[in-house]
Amino acid sequence: MKTLKVEHKPKQPRIRHVPESTCIACRRKAGKRDLVRLVCSGEAIEADLKGKKPGRGVYLCLSSECWEKGLKSNRVEHGLRTNLSADNRLLLLEYGRGLTKKESIQ
Numbered sequence: 001m002k003t004l005k006v007e008h009k010p011k012q013p014r015i016r017h018v019p020e021s022t023c024i025a026c027r028r029k030a031g032k033r034d035l036v037r038l039v040c041s042g043e044a045i046e047a048d049l050k051g052k053k054p055g056r057g058v059y060l061c062l063s064s065e066c067w068e069k070g071l072k073s074n075r076v077e078h079g080l081r082t083n084l085s086a087d088n089r090l091l092l093l094e095y096g097r098g099l100t101k102k103e104s105i106q
């Protein structure tokens, strides 16, 4: 007769982790709500508003300054290990400007 051996694995204490990321442009640490994730989906880099897309991601503040800095200094490309096309860059810069507008309304 086999005895059922119930293994009690020591549970690791769960550290309450507040998801925090760093803006790749200004290096400011912020909660993910205050940052926009950028992911490379195949050919293009796009904003991942829900933060659910698979793959490498980089984060930028909700500030057009950071978007410009991040996109123009190639930090986004570097972080995602991909190349950003001119069109894609423009699109994302536009996107960053839109974010700042929204924020200023509040």
Ligand SMILES: [Zn+2]
Pocket: 023, 024, 025, 026, 027, 028, 060, 061, 063, 066
């Ligand atoms: Zn920033």
